[in-house]
Amino acid sequence: MAILKQPMKEYDNAAYRYYGPSDLKMLPLMSWDVYGLYFDTLCKNYEDLVSLKRLSDQNKWMDVPNLNKALIENELVILVTDVKQKIVHATQNMVAMNGYLPHEVKGRRPTMFQGADTNEKDTFEIRKALKNQSPFEAVVLNYKKDGTAYNCWIKGGPIFDTSGELVNFIAYEKVVA
Incomplete structure (x- = not known):
């Protein structure tokens, strides 16, 4: 067991240097067999979390939402727009939802x-909420890059x-049945 102590300490130090003082959960090396999927998700989404943190800092967001939970735990796509509703950030997991790469939608x-076939009533309610600077929630018929519809x-x-x-x-988004 003493043989494993030094490599584990080096792993912990390397992981700390890589992830810095973020509030992301660290995984012990021995748990990769159980938490491998979480670790893969964390690695895939780390750049998005850094970019979103940078965006929140630059724009001095008053209340920073729990982006870790939305992106990693709930696997939601996150879109951020400017005040004119132009997309300024889209998370990488969007490609799995609709086929678009983030740089294609920015x-x-x-x-x-x-x-x-998108319901005009639903989109009207969203536009009204945006105009009134209010929260909203809806299910909208959208279209993937290949033209396939999805809710x-x-x-x-x-x-x-x-x-x-x-x-x-x-906006937090996901495909629903």
Whole structure:
């Protein structure tokens, strides 16, 4: 057992240097067989968490949502738009939901996912909530990059800076039956 102590200490030190003082949960090396999927998810989403943290710092978000829980535990897609509803950040896991890579949607509006059979009533309610700077929740018929329709649960709302000014909107999304 003494033989394993030194490599484990080196692993812990290396992991700490890599992940820094973030609030991400660290996994002991011995648990990879049980927590391998969580660790894979953590690695895939780490860059998104760093980017979202940078965005929240730059825009001085008043209330930073629990992005770790939304992205890693709940596996939600996160879209952030500016006040004109142009996408400024999309998480990497979006490609599994609709086939779009994040760089393909940046600068565009989330309406790009809508199509001929998208319910106008649902989109009107979302637009009304955005105009009123209110939270919203809806299921919308969206379209993948290949044209396939899917039901998308969306929960979103405004993000204000520390002075109370609207700076972004955030939406959490997932495919539902």
